[in-house]
Amino acid sequence: MPVMLPTVLRNLLDGPATRLYPIQVREPFQNARGHIVFNDDKCTLCSVCALRCPAEAISIDKESRTLSFHPARCIVCEVCVLGCPSDAITLIYKWRTPFSRKPVEVHEARGKKPRTPM
């Protein structure tokens, strides 16, 4: 019994050890892998990201010059970010917010705004 006494007193006096999520949100660490974002202005449709993705989350359509990305399949392994020769993919440290239906992002390479059907 005396062994656990410091722990018991600390638990009694310190307050709850859990956070009141979603009112209190922990700020993610700067090094964490959150989600990836595509930049249409720089993408040249070289397909290196689609060939290297282990989860097959990126697919390229050369005729219509579009890139489709499925965020629900992405495992955030960062292989596409490190492999892109034109620096068109960035890794953001915050996680995505939850979604109720799995979205598909369609990006048009070279300069147009992305259309995201929700």
Place this chain on the structure above:
Amino acid sequence: MATRTVVPFGPQHPVLPEPIQLRLTYEDEKVVEVTPVIGYGHRGIEKACELNEYAKNIYLCERVCGICSYQHSATVVEAMERLWPLELTPRINYLRTIWSEMARTHSHLLWLGLLADAFGFESMFMQFWRIREKVLDLLEQTTGHRVIQSVNIVGGLRRDIDEQQKRMIVGVLAQVRKESQSLIKALIHDYTVKKRTVGVGIITKEQAVSLGCVGPTLRASGISEDVRLTKYHAYGELNFEPIVESAGDCYARAAVRARELIQAIDLQLEALSKLPEGEIAVKVKGNPPANEAVMRTEAPRGELFYYAKGNGTRKLERMKIRTPTYANLPAVLVLLPGCQLADVPVNVLSIDPCISCTER
């Protein structure tokens, strides 16, 4: 006249982390026969490894198990690196050792919490997992993810530890060590815990070798055997000796894991103080040659064995995985007959079952 009943233990049971069914035949509260039924988690990972290019296999094999994920990643990468064979720098070996021991720390804290939960000691379970949160935060700050770290590539690593992170890790580890010591003292010297684990589920020395047990299950029966003695990664330069107990019962297995937890923290602190300078990745030329290679490491549950065979193309010919719980499962067939009904959860949990590793 004794009555015989057959009771299915599992596949859903509060004490099991993963699904396995044990068909137990009772004769008035004493277990007489046991038949394990597995196959609830078979995903065909060995066949899927032949579909992918060799570099994508890392992301597939990491996900064989969630708790010992780092050791799977380090072993598959090293088995593929031995096909060429590639020459690694000392810094790569030291960093892999540090992350391996960090994974062992969080796995043993998880198991100690589950052991307390198996007796109904729920508040101790929560105290251990509160300490474990600090280790998971360390993993997130250094590698990017909490559970599946994805930091190994063929030829080295993708992330580095700089001076500021090193000081932070040393500070957090010292705190984790102090808090774990006080909780372990409360658990191991408790009268109720001793009453339920001492003398329960004894595996003798000869039985342990002939059943092929590995890891803490083997070392608790008096045999000093550990794969880290082959001096892979940086273990040859660290001060390491296997921890052995001689009783062979559930209490000895718990004591081995508790002492290994403290030893893992000490090994990390020693490796951080001796970390050499150098590159974190070497260049890889060409496809995996037509060769075979074997790599074994010490996962938190025992010896992990990977066999890789290349054939000169970008896809591997064969990948074979033998996980530690696969080797410890026949020991359950010997442990359970003869024990009481209430001892079954404690016995099954004491070998640290990771069924998703067993079935891949």
Place this chain on the structure above:
Amino acid sequence: MENLIKIDKSAIVTEGKKLLDAGGKFVTAVCNDLDAEMEVTYFFSSNRGTEMQGLRCTVAKDEEVPSLTGETLAAVLIENELQELFGLKVKGIAIDYGGNMLLAHDSPTTPMLKEKKAEPKGVEN
């Protein structure tokens, strides 16, 4: 790979028993599908787990291989798996699941053979 000896299938039990009696431990068995025949390699460890020894034998696809479970119960799960996933005939396993250990009733049979192609299924969203 060092320490690999080629043996005939009739010598599996005797050579294995020699290694086990010398203080070794059974690790695992690996099966390779070389189109016309099957190659089975048994691995044993010794000397506090630091040394490995391999025994390799080649059999035709319908030949029977003797079981090691008479010497060590550690081989029971791997021999059931070889029987189920590769179709290798193993005689005399101590606890024989008869092909129901890992696969379900409606799964494809012997999926690890090369002729059974591993097609990626195509992921739904």
